Amino acid sequence: MGKSTIEDKIIEECDCLIQRFESYKGQQFDNIMIMNASVANIIVAIVFGHRFNYNDPIFLRLMSLINESLRLLAAPIVLLYNAFPFIGFLPGAHRRVMENVKEMDAFITESFVEHLEKLNANDQRSLIDTFLVRQKEEKSNPDTYFHDKNLKCVVRNLFTAGMETTSTSLRWGMLLMMKYPDIQRKVQEEIERVLGSAQARYEHRMRMPYTNAVIHEIQRFANILPMSIPHETATDVTFKGYFIPKGTAITVLLSSVLQDEAHFEKPNEFYPQHFLDSEGKFLKKEAFMPFSAGRRICAGETLARMELFIFFTSLLQKFTFRLPPGVTDVDVTPAEGFTLMPNPHMICAVARS
Numbered sequence: 001m002g003k004s005t006i007e008d009k010i011i012e013e014c015d016c017l018i019q020r021f022e023s024y025k026g027q028q029f030d031n032i033m034i035m036n037a038s039v040a041n042i043i044v045a046i047v048f049g050h051r052f053n054y055n056d057p058i059f060l061r062l063m064s065l066i067n068e069s070l071r072l073l074a075a076p077i078v079l080l081y082n083a084f085p086f087i088g089f090l091p092g093a094h095r096r097v098m099e100n101v102k103e104m105d106a107f108i109t110e111s112f113v114e115h116l117e118k119l120n121a122n123d124q125r126s127l128i129d130t131f132l133v134r135q136k137e138e139k140s141n142p143d144t145y146f147h148d149k150n151l152k153c154v155v156r157n158l159f160t161a162g163m164e165t166t167s168t169s170l171r172w173g174m175l176l177m178m179k180y181p182d183i184q185r186k187v188q189e190e191i192e193r194v195l196g197s198a199q200a201r202y203e204h205r206m207r208m209p210y211t212n213a214v215i216h217e218i219q220r221f222a223n224i225l226p227m228s229i230p231h232e233t234a235t236d237v238t239f240k241g242y243f244i245p246k247g248t249a250i251t252v253l254l255s256s257v258l259q260d261e262a263h264f265e266k267p268n269e270f271y272p273q274h275f276l277d278s279e280g281k282f283l284k285k286e287a288f289m290p291f292s293a294g295r296r297i298c299a300g301e302t303l304a305r306m307e308l309f310i311f312f313t314s315l316l317q318k319f320t321f322r323l324p325p326g327v328t329d330v331d332v333t334p335a336e337g338f339t340l341m342p343n344p345h346m347i348c349a350v351a352r353s
């Protein structure tokens with residue numbers, strides 16, 4: 001694929017994010033759109049091979065389509081429509097989601113036609129390039145997966161599944177650091193000890209057990225997709241003695257593992273020790289499943305883990321997150337939606353000397 005690695009793209013985007021945070025000079029601001037834009041730009045870099053200017057109207061429109069659709073996915077009529085698709089003719093939020101999908105697809109089609117025109121098999125710079133090259137190679141195969149409809153679907157899925165999830169997890173991270181300044185300080189001490197002012201890279205997590213444990217605990221505590229993504233049995237299944245016929249809707253409750261007392265001593269508290277042993281070494285937990293499990297486990301898990309580590313560590317290397325003046329506590333009750341997000345809030349990113 002392109003000249004730089006995915007890790008380089010994350011670092012480049014993280015540098016831009018740090019500059020945006022610096023521009024607030026320690027004053028309070030809402031980080032929702034800023035975080036969304038940074039994470040979306042990493043997907044843009046992977047999928048399209050370039051990055052958008054933050055004020056680009058196409059980029060802003062793309063993000064607003066995704067945000068609106070994710071918000072609407074939790075609307076009662078959409079849940080009802082998912083269970084009873086024949087009500088599709090009724091007016092309501094489900095129709096709006098479908099219109100948004102159409103608009104996104106039109107944008108994606110336009111951009112892969114552009115890629116096709118400039119395509120050079122020896123210089124593949126994006127996921128779209130790689131897909132199109134494979135499409136050409138498999139032109140004579142009637143069963144190929146590399147057709148236009150799949151390309152549109154892959155690109156759309158990467159955007160919708162990859163933007164808000166990672167951005168929301170990072171926003172929980174900043175909020176929890178404001179609520180627990182002692183934990184924030186300990187992370188910063190580890191950063192100073194291991195990295196100093198060097199650039200954080202994903203491999204550093206092996207030497208940073210406390211930071212790694214805090215990131216895992218942020219994901220466990222935030223539990224952003226408590227019901228994962230709905231599934232349906234493709235065949236008749238017998239599971240643990242229960243017969244489940246083909247076509248049954250299945251909802252996996254990730255909360256049942258992430259908040260399981262048998263695995264986590266204080267399931268309802270933010271407690272990084274859940275992921276540390278008595279010597280302070282990182283402790284893997286089999287019940288840690290924010291990305292779900294099995295064959296349909298999150299396709300972006302590795303990317304998300306890399307983003308979370310590099311963004312979180314780099315931000316805490318440069319800033320201390322503080323409550324805005326006059327605010328004395330942090331509300332960690334999640335807002336309702338397709339993902340569990342923090343309620344609207346302001347943060348102060350105070351530059352560290």
Ligand code: HEM
Pocket residue numbers: 043157158159161162163165166169224225228229230290291292293295296297298299300301303304
């Ligand atoms: C902290 C960030 C993330 C979390 C917590 C998360 C979590 C999840 C979960 C729980 C699922 C459902 C798995 C299932 O159906 O059993 C999922 C699916 C998926 N995720 Fe993620 N995700 C994250 C980031 C990403 C990123 C960055 C990408 C890619 C850019 C991505 C792409 C996908 C895709 C394509 C699927 C559907 C996979 C399939 O149906 O086979 N995710 N994710």
